[in-house]
Amino acid sequence: MSELVFEPAVRQLEMLQAREISVTELAEAHVAQIERLNPKLNVFADFDAERMRSQARAMDAAPVDARGTLHGLPVTVKSSIASAGYKCEIGSLNHKGEIPHEDAVVVARLRAAGALILGTTNCPEFLMAYETDNLLHGQTRNPWDMERTPGGSSGGESAAIAAGMSAAGLGSDSGGSVRVPAHFTGICSLKPTPGRIPGRGHLPPCVGPFSTLGAIGPMARTMADVELMFRTLSGQDDADPASAPVALRDLSLDELRGHRIGFFEDDGRTPVTAETRASVRKAAAALRDAGFCVEPFRPSTLESLRKLWWTFFVQCGAMFYEPEVRGGRGRLSPIFREFLAIAERTGPLTATELLNAWAEMDLLRSKTLEEMREYPVLLCPVASLPAWRHGEREWTIEGQKVEYLDAVRFTQWFNTLGAPAAVVPVGRSPEALPIGVQIVARPFEDEVALGIAAVVDRAFGYRAPGMAAGA
Template identity: 55%
Template sequence: MLTRLPITGMRRLLRAREISAVELVDAHLAEIDRNGKKLNAFVRVFSEQAREKARTAAGDGPLSGIPLTVKDCFDIAGFPTLCGSRFRLGHLAASSATAVERLERAGAILLGKTNCPEFLANYETDNHITGRTNNPHNPDRTCGGSSGGEAAAIAGFLSAGGLGSDGGGSIRLPAHFCGICGLKPTPGRIPAAGHVPPIRHPGGLLGVAGPMARTAADLKLLFDVLAGHDDADPFSVPFTPPPPPRHKPRIGLM
């Protein structure tokens, strides 16, 4: 099934024109229809917006046509950023987070926003608005937190990959619980402007934005798109992707 492919595999088929962005988005939306309620990973699904963008998808961006998701602590212009809290009901973001803008500029198609605990303050993903997100391998088990909705959506094949955030394990723990890959980058590598609550201040330097996916190769692809300086984040630093290695890596045993 298309939804089982890694991002690198989806990209290869899209570039070879063996599949279309419409087919890929429709396959993921069908998966969300089948299993979305069981997992309860989504706060909001952008069905029509995603289909419209897929119909007009063009270009050779590194993520062109790839369906991704975003943790509901990152602003997306025109949509609420609830961050699991009833105090933020009625909020609409005036602009998108820098990391979200970079994903879209690279051609990614956003499927929706994923669940998180209130103000990210839990290692379980549950709140009074959306409820509990379940582990895709066993609904009786936790998916972890605070990027639990993102991890569950990716592990459950409702999303190819996406954007989480991590201060004390919030990407790494749910990635481990759900059996996917997650990266907490060095602070400053990926701009955090547009994150709720703000994490770019002297007391919050441990908090970072980071990619989540099903393979390490997909993490690298997402990281290369996301990383780099941003004027809106004074703690961010420049980044140039390193050249590909000359030789394949080897595993040595001692």
């Protein structure tokens, strides 16, 4: 039964549908894995084994004709996505014990599809870090090396899935928060086009510039599982102004091959490790072997996109949170105080600066999309390096100093662009840490990113961390 938890979600569903295993048996396998590993990894913000067992028994008793696409699949949800009956505290003492009464739209869709929600997963306070740590639940650790972070802000989610404690789940991403954790823990993820998976019910709301930057995205061990989650949960939410009525598309391999792919190993400013470069080249070679045209190409707008991301995520983010944290900094986690200190070095935006930045974002997105006409798909790194040790904030790579937020700039560009971006594990560092690559498509072309990422995933794919597999 211990090996069952590492099966892809699509395989677990096949076994459930064929009655090879019951929902209760599958749930018990996950309970055993959680009880063995969660004390070491600390991934959950809310988990109750008896609650889950009760739900599993009810699912086993449900009529066959009432069972949805995900019937009985054990999944987790980041604790910043409203899940009725579960703690969703955004990693903050300010929200300790908060339990929503209503589901986010995407969680309601999970339940309607029959998913078995295991619990909610840990995140950094207010989501503003690439590590998962807070004063409320503490530090989440990476199953590949517990001295290292699984990333943030969806770090609890990525660690749970990588370690076989969850078959799949939901994170959210305004600056790489489903992609960096996937890269750090050796799993797959998708930051969709904002609104393709509805964002209503995210905590805090994805409003203002975050309606472009932010998206709720699926995470799993294979791209087939990520695509299953995307297809099950996507679709317009007519009360969400960012959610467009875009129909799902089925693309053949030949249709996918019609998209030229531009690849680059760095942005010309920030170096990456040799193994990261090699991973991008391996992914490019695998796509060429599969019949794709893959050529060197790098948009000229990357640094401008990154500067605008900084304006909106760092400066606007701090301005959004200022009323909540005013007068209460003693209750804030060190990791969130670190974010505030970074923001304060830049200072708040004036009204004119904000207006000009918002206008510039539209112009810059247009220029980038013009440049991507020849190469509508991009292949590039996720970060300069694999998972770092808890608290590390500076590294020397190729003889150059790389600082904290610069090391993950490779994801930030595509939040400003509002583009779908998938992550697939490809390589390994000298310490045997996973290294992912990023496949990016034009806005609303999520199925293209998913389809091409799946080709890469079939060539490389998930491996279980030794401690999670019992080694």
